[in-house]
Amino acid sequence: MKCYPVPRENLVLSIDNLKDDIPEEYLSHKECYENVIRKGSVLYDIFSELSKDRKHKAHQAPSNAYRISDGIMQNVNPFLLHFALFVPAITNQATPEQQAEFLKHGFGIIGTYAQTELGHGTFLRGLETTATLDLETDEFVLNSPTLTSYKWWPGGLGHTANHCVVMAQLYVKGKCHGPHLFFVQIRDIETHEPLPGLKLGEIGAKMGFNTADNGFLGFHNFRIPRNNMLMKNSQVLKDGTYVESKNEKLTYGSMVFVRVYLLSDMAYMLARAATISVRYSAVRHQSHIKPDEPEVQILDFVIQQHKLFISIATSHAFKICGLWLWQTYSKVMEDIGKGSMDRLPELHALSCCLKTTSTRDAGWLIEQCRLACGGHGYLMSSNLPSLYTTATAAITYEGESTVLLLQTARYLIKSWKRAMEGESLPATVSFLSEYFNKRYNKWENTPKGIVDGLKLVVAGVTKMCAESIQKHVSRGQQYEEAWNSSSVQLIKASEAYSRALLCEVFWFEVDKVSSTLSNNLAVVLKQLAELYITYWALEKRGDLLVYTTISKDDLDKLQERYEELLALIRPNAVGLVDSFDIRDEILCSTLGAYDGRVYERMMEHALKSPLNAETVNQSFHKYMKPVILKHKI
Ligand SMILES: CCCCC/C=C\C/C=C\C/C=C\CC/C=C/C(=O)SCCNC(=O)CCNC(=O)[C@H](O)C(C)(C)COP(=O)(O)OP(=O)(O)OC[C@H]1O[C@@H](n2cnc3c(N)ncnc32)[C@H](O)[C@@H]1OP(=O)(O)O
Numbered sequence: 001m002k003c004y005p006v007p008r009e010n011l012v013l014s015i016d017n018l019k020d021d022i023p024e025e026y027l028s029h030k031e032c033y034e035n036v037i038r039k040g041s042v043l044y045d046i047f048s049e050l051s052k053d054r055k056h057k058a059h060q061a062p063s064n065a066y067r068i069s070d071g072i073m074q075n076v077n078p079f080l081l082h083f084a085l086f087v088p089a090i091t092n093q094a095t096p097e098q099q100a101e102f103l104k105h106g107f108g109i110i111g112t113y114a115q116t117e118l119g120h121g122t123f124l125r126g127l128e129t130t131a132t133l134d135l136e137t138d139e140f141v142l143n144s145p146t147l148t149s150y151k152w153w154p155g156g157l158g159h160t161a162n163h164c165v166v167m168a169q170l171y172v173k174g175k176c177h178g179p180h181l182f183f184v185q186i187r188d189i190e191t192h193e194p195l196p197g198l199k200l201g202e203i204g205a206k207m208g209f210n211t212a213d214n215g216f217l218g219f220h221n222f223r224i225p226r227n228n229m230l231m232k233n234s235q236v237l238k239d240g241t242y243v244e245s246k247n248e249k250l251t252y253g254s255m256v257f258v259r260v261y262l263l264s265d266m267a268y269m270l271a272r273a274a275t276i277s278v279r280y281s282a283v284r285h286q287s288h289i290k291p292d293e294p295e296v297q298i299l300d301f302v303i304q305q306h307k308l309f310i311s312i313a314t315s316h317a318f319k320i321c322g323l324w325l326w327q328t329y330s331k332v333m334e335d336i337g338k339g340s341m342d343r344l345p346e347l348h349a350l351s352c353c354l355k356t357t358s359t360r361d362a363g364w365l366i367e368q369c370r371l372a373c374g375g376h377g378y379l380m381s382s383n384l385p386s387l388y389t390t391a392t393a394a395i396t397y398e399g400e401s402t403v404l405l406l407q408t409a410r411y412l413i414k415s416w417k418r419a420m421e422g423e424s425l426p427a428t429v430s431f432l433s434e435y436f437n438k439r440y441n442k443w444e445n446t447p448k449g450i451v452d453g454l455k456l457v458v459a460g461v462t463k464m465c466a467e468s469i470q471k472h473v474s475r476g477q478q479y480e481e482a483w484n485s486s487s488v489q490l491i492k493a494s495e496a497y498s499r500a501l502l503c504e505v506f507w508f509e510v511d512k513v514s515s516t517l518s519n520n521l522a523v524v525l526k527q528l529a530e531l532y533i534t535y536w537a538l539e540k541r542g543d544l545l546v547y548t549t550i551s552k553d554d555l556d557k558l559q560e561r562y563e564e565l566l567a568l569i570r571p572n573a574v575g576l577v578d579s580f581d582i583r584d585e586i587l588c589s590t591l592g593a594y595d596g597r598v599y600e601r602m603m604e605h606a607l608k609s610p611l612n613a614e615t616v617n618q619s620f621h622k623y624m625k626p627v628i629l630k631h632k633i
């Protein structure tokens with residue numbers, strides 16, 4: 001067995017058969033998949049060795065090995081779900097004995113997480129796949145009773161995984177106990193053929209993520225041992241007794257893990273886009289500022305700085321908040337392990353709104369970085385289009401953004417009611433209780449003053465939502481209808497909450513560590529944090545004017561300070577993206593390489609196009625020439 005030392009970037013990146021002769025954009029759909037499996041298998045081997053050194057714990061932040069594969073795969077790794085959801089679901093939801101059994105082959109099996117169906121993705125209680133206990137044989141019988149019950153979307157399901165964790169409605173003695181998770185082998189380990197009773201395949205080409213091998217899976221009287229239900233939280237005994245979970249929502253724990261992780265993931269996606277666009281903007285000379293001087297670096301246009309520096313700042317915001325949210329997640333998981341689930345609703349609410357905001361922001365900011373590079377940003381070789389399609393998929397997967405914001409809104413409304421009843425609240429929402437005492441406080445044009453103002457917006461909008469729901473109820477609507485009628489405002493409350501959290505955590509975490517940093521570093525990090533907070537105060541000036549005592553004069557001063565910050569950051573802009581320390585082989589961009597040889601790299605890449613293998617393409621003679629000659633006058 002090959003034995004790799006713990007991989008370092010240069011070790012992995014130096015492996016010859018991990019390099020592509022032909023850029024992926026020139027391969028067919030099938031060739032793309034086969035190419036990533038070729039590379040993914042080498043990486044899987046390396047990371048399996050790595051992971052053996054780090055025993056998988058339910059909530060251990062994944063290693064940065066995941067990042068190296070970004071450069072190698074240059075697209076989504078079809079093995080990703082094994083690490084992102086399959087193994088965490090087992091370590092999170094199976095008993096220790098089951099974990100030992102299901103993971104005994106270590107990395108000899110490749111798994112995915114099969115929850116979404118053709119007919120249901122959000123509403124898990126509406127999933128149609130069934131798992132019915134057969135008491136006589138001590139088995140569950142899995143079925144897909146309708147076309148809409150086919151599992152549809154799971155990554156790696158089409159042709160890569162040979163096992164999966166399946167979410168299905170549990171039926172015991174004719175009674176449905178709701179969605180539960182099951183460990184299911186779907187392909188023969190040796191031949192990789194689908195097991196009898198299964199229909200497997202891939203779902204077809206997508207906007208991006210085309211190497212993720214998202215697939216479909218249908219069951220027809222497919223039998224698994226009773227012990228294959230993940231039974232850490234709820235159990236089905238041999239005699240058919242169903243033992244309820246202490247909290248049925250624990251079944252959804254695997255999704256919380258990925259949502260928490262995605263904040264850090266988006267920090268990294270943005271770091272790549274910012275590195276590419278800022279470096280390119282330092283190389284690209286276009287137009288004049290002073291008519292009698294040479295063409296300037298486009299990075300000297302203040303509007304270009306306005307487009308790009310927010311991405312540098314946001315990447316740091318997501319990185320710092322991602323660490324904060326990870327610590328919260330780990331603490332809550334620890335508490336749950338000790339039997340306390342008090343903070344699970346808070347963690348769910350935080351992970352929902354922060355996952356949504358980070359994925360949405362990553363999407364539009366990466367697009368903004370692409371557009372800031374002009375036509376060359378539209379080239380696949382810039383890597384900005386792929387970063388965009390990969391990042392924006394996360395707005396939908398792991399919980400669609402609207403749905404998750406409504407989950408957070410549910411928590412805000414509950415917290416508001418508790419605040420009005422004088423109950424004490426967790427620190428992350430305690431500001432709701434202070435609304436009536438603070439709403440007329442004098443505005444302070446400082447980062448802390450802005451954070452306090454953004455919190456007042458959250459409280460004010462939440463109060464407005466609660467009043468809207470009450471108004472609809474008083475007019476005769478059921479609570480659920482009143483909730484639906486108020487959902488536009490509810491989304492606004494969650495968005496405001498998420499923004500206030502990001503600003504608060506970013507500013508105070510930077511402020512907390514700044515005394516431990518060199519003065520220069522502390523100054524630059526604080527500039528980035530202040531830029532982020534001031535940017536969003538200006539973006540949300542309407543809400544601040546409604547819910548705080550901010551004045552037009554205060555806003556003018558904030559605008560002035562924002563433009564000062566752009567000028568202060570400008571000299572450090574390239575240094576700041578260099579400090580993301582993303583190697584060219586992982587950045588995969590003709591526009592963003594460290595050496596700045598943009599035009600040479602663009603030409604080198606263009607010449608790799610198969611179309612450039614000959615000066616006259618055969619289609620001229622086959623199709624064009626007859627037409628031209630026919631119409632030649
Ligand atoms: C090398 C290592 C790499 C690691 C890298 C890690 C990540 C990498 C990045 C990406 C991964 C790669 C590819 C993408 C893979 C994508 C996978 C998927 O998409 S998996 C499928 C995801 N699907 C969803 O998220 C479904 C969304 N729907 C739901 O969560 C629920 O259905 C919904 C919407 C919350 C509704 O729940 P439901 O029970 O029907 O109704 P309620 O709204 O009434 O909720 C009832 C109460 O339950 C609480 N709740 C709900 N969900 C949770 C939860 N997850 N945790 C805790 N609590 C929850 C909710 O707050 C209600 O509580 P109260 O009644 O208010 O007290």
Ligand SMILES: Cc1cc2nc3c(=O)[nH]c(=O)nc-3n(C[C@H](O)[C@H](O)[C@H](O)COP(=O)(O)OP(=O)(O)OC[C@H]3O[C@@H](n4cnc5c(N)ncnc54)[C@H](O)[C@@H]3O)c2cc1C
Pocket residue numbers: 081113114115116119120121122123152153154155209214393396397398399400401402403406
């Ligand atoms: C790239 C990618 C990878 C994926 N990987 C996996 C995977 O590995 N495993 C897996 O199980 N799934 C996976 N998924 C599926 C993903 O989890 C679902 O697409 C997601 O949960 C949304 O469900 P849906 O697509 O059925 O949309 P729906 O739930 O049908 O939502 C459609 C629209 O209806 C709205 N809507 C739905 N419910 C409500 C509500 N209660 N209130 C207001 N509006 C509502 C939504 O906001 C949305 O705008 C993946 C998806 C993508 C795009």
